[in-house]
Amino acid sequence: MNRRELLKAVLAIPFLPGVMTGALGSPWAAGSKFHARVRPGQAGWPSPAQWDELNQAVGGRLLKPQLPFTASKAACDEALKHIKNPFYIGDQPGLTQTSGWADAWLSQPSAYAVAAESAADVAAAVRFASKHRLRLVVKGGGHSYQGTSDAPDSLLIWTRHMNAIHLHDAFVGQGCEGTRAPQPAVSLQSGAMWIDAYDAVTTRAGRYVQGGGCCTVGVAGLIQSGGFGSFSKRFGMASAGLIEAEIVTAEGEVRIANACTNPDLFWGIKGGGGGSLGVVTRVTLRTHALPEFFGAVFGDIKAASDAAYRALIAKAISFYQSDLFNPHWGEQMRFHGDNVLHIAMVFQGLSQQQAQAIWQPFLDWVHASNDYSFVKPMQILAVPAQHFWDAAYFRQHVPGVMIPDDRDGAPRQHVLWAGDQGEVGWFIHSFKSAWLPASLLRKDGQAQLVDAIFACTRQWDVEFHFNKGLAGAPSEAIAAARDIATNPQVLDAFALAIMAGNGAPAYPGMPGADPDLPKARDEAAAVGRAMDALLKVAPNAGAYLSESDYFQRDWQQAFWGTNYPRLAAVKRKYDPEGLFFVHHGVGSERWSADGFTRLV
Incomplete structure (x- = not known):
């Protein structure tokens, strides 16, 4: 489907049977409760008494996040000491793993945050945000390059403390009894990181769960983005391994989504992007025999x-x-x-x-x-x-490959690959990705591909991530990925090409933080020329939404291709008022860039 056909399909959605009046209310364009969200100091911003009511509803877990660099000298010194420790950054409600993107966004704390410990806490926060017309943000791992896990003047639902893990020998989804065979699985709350998952499933239980390559990425965010790991060429995409999810939708209801219960929502969660359809509080993933x-x-x-x-x-x-x-x-x-x-x-x-x-x-x-x-x-x-992923084994046999959380009392399994530390706190100058079709590997196509790679490198470095394309994977992995929302181009891609430029951490208020914007813009231009050279052999290549350009043109087509109209229909059904907003998320074209003003 080309861009013009996609646009026609999207515009036709409000007139499809069953969509004009969804099960949960009116569509965005008619009868909406609000046309703008409120900021601190504006009429309608909750009073101190109302914030206190929310605090009581969530068991006293309402916070006012701060950047540690401006909180106190002691907090600033501690932050500077651990500025390359992703576990420390993830433990700060006012920080994100990426410090910003040149001419795009800067990491800034929310006005308030709910440090959720249960789905009930999340539901209370969602209802409060809806009632008071607040900009709502969700953060688990906080790894979003696009800045989707933070926003100033917002209410943050912070799921870091929701990290329980439970293994199942024979799991069947709710409502699927008698229609689905039991299978080995693992349930993880949305605040868990992949190192927690691998420690529980692989190191301790001797099985495999398809997750992310970076150990500190949040479990739920990766599943919603589609999700690739180092071994996706064998075990498929992480979202294709989802059996069931618990999710809080826009009216503050805790729902179960699987193949038998709310199947349309279940499909949308699998690759539709985090923060657009609801707040996922738990995922259950199939596990595999370990090689x-x-x-x-x-x-x-x-x-x-x-x-x-x-x-x-x-x-x-x-x-x-x-x-x-x-x-x-x-x-x-x-x-x-x-x-x-x-x-x-x-x-x-x-x-x-x-x-x-x-x-x-x-x-x-x-x-x-x-x-x-x-x-x-x-x-x-x-x-x-x-x-x-056994931290103790690597400490003994291959020291230096994994880097531990260096804080006193840190869990000993909390480690990350040394090669991933460069992304901790980085300030992005440019980032682009493109799926490359397997046809380029044919004998009669390799010369063109080689010419394009060489031309690309005269402008910028390029990485081929072979595990982030499913061509060459087993038929069962490809079949499972056909039933997720990610752009179907991934099925025939042999690799995801990635180009990026970045600088040192540059959080607002951080001493010594001085991003070189002229250099960043020069690098962004060079990355653009490099990608243009590569795309001469793949002119219609889509992009992976979690690793893509903040300024991606035709992002609906690039991220989801022919699946976008169906995703938009799911969004209308479960979030008709557009409570959930993220940059370049499903339905975000109906809002201003900051998510505060509805576009007419």
Whole structure:
């Protein structure tokens, strides 16, 4: 579906049978309760007595978030000490994992926050926001590059303390008794992080749950975005593993959503984007038998000339297509502008010896030429899969690969991959992504792809995340992903291409924070030119909504493709007044950029 066809479909939605008057009320454009949200100091902003009523309703868990840099000298010093510790940042209701985006947004605390500990707390906050016409924000992990987990002058529902985890031997969704077979599963509250999930499911229970690659990402946010992990080429997208969700919808009702109960809402949660349809408070995900081994391949290869680099790119693409384009392999190759190929791949279901045998012909080819040198030697390592997120195992056997939460009393399983620390607190200059179709890997298409990659690197580095496209995955993983809201392009994509530029943390009020905006704009322009060069071979490529351009044009088409009209209908049914708003979220085109004014 092209842009014009998509627009026609979206405009037709209000006239579809059953949509003009949804089950939960009138559509956005007619009979709406309000046309603008209120800010502090404006008429209608809740009085202190009304805020106190909310505080009582949530058991005294109403907070006034602050930036620690402006709270006190002690708080500021503590924040600066831990500014690259994502666990510390996640524990601050006034901070987000990204400090901002040049010419787009800055991390700013909400006016008030409910530190929710139950679905009842969330429901009370939702009803309060609806009654008083407040801008509502939801934050679990707080990893949103787009700034969707914070907003000034808003009420924040903060789910950090909702982190309970329960494993099931035989789970059946509510209302599905007798129609669905029981299956092994894990239920996680929405404030849990993926390191918590992997510790419970893999390290302790010896099974696998498809989640995110970054350990500190929130469970619920990833599921709602679609969700990729290092091993998605084998186990599929995280949202496709959702069996059931508990969600608080716009009228403050706690609902169950699964294939049998509220199935339309269930479908929308799976890839429709966080913060648009309601507040997810619990997810239940299927678990899988664990392979014997997980492993990784690392190394940097430098070419002596542009011609040699182009040949190296061609060899890497050909080798990927012939030997790595299958469910065993995931993660990245990064093509640098200084003629360096960075390899950071992972594998599952292979031994270290098997992985070495697969890579040996490629390494022999590199060694055979004087045009190439190893800036970082190639390493091929495998570990028992049950230890892949085992902090104690890595401390003993591979120190430095994982970085712990360095605060006194921190849970010992709270670690992150060292390679992910660069994103902690970063200030984004530019970020773009594009799904690349598997047709580019055909023998008659590889030359064009190689030319596009080389042209791209003359402007900016590009990463190919092979695990973030489902081409090459097992048929069952692809079939499950057909029933989620993410752009169907993901089914035929062999990789997600990512380009990004960023600077040091630049939170408002942070001492020494001085983002170089002219540099940021220059980098953004270079990233744009690089993506344009790559998209010459994939001109209609969609983008992954969680890793995309804040200024993405035609975002409805890019993120959801032909699924957007159906998503918009779900939004109208369960949130007819548009209570839930996030940047480039479903239905956000009906609001001003800050989410405070309804567009007529």
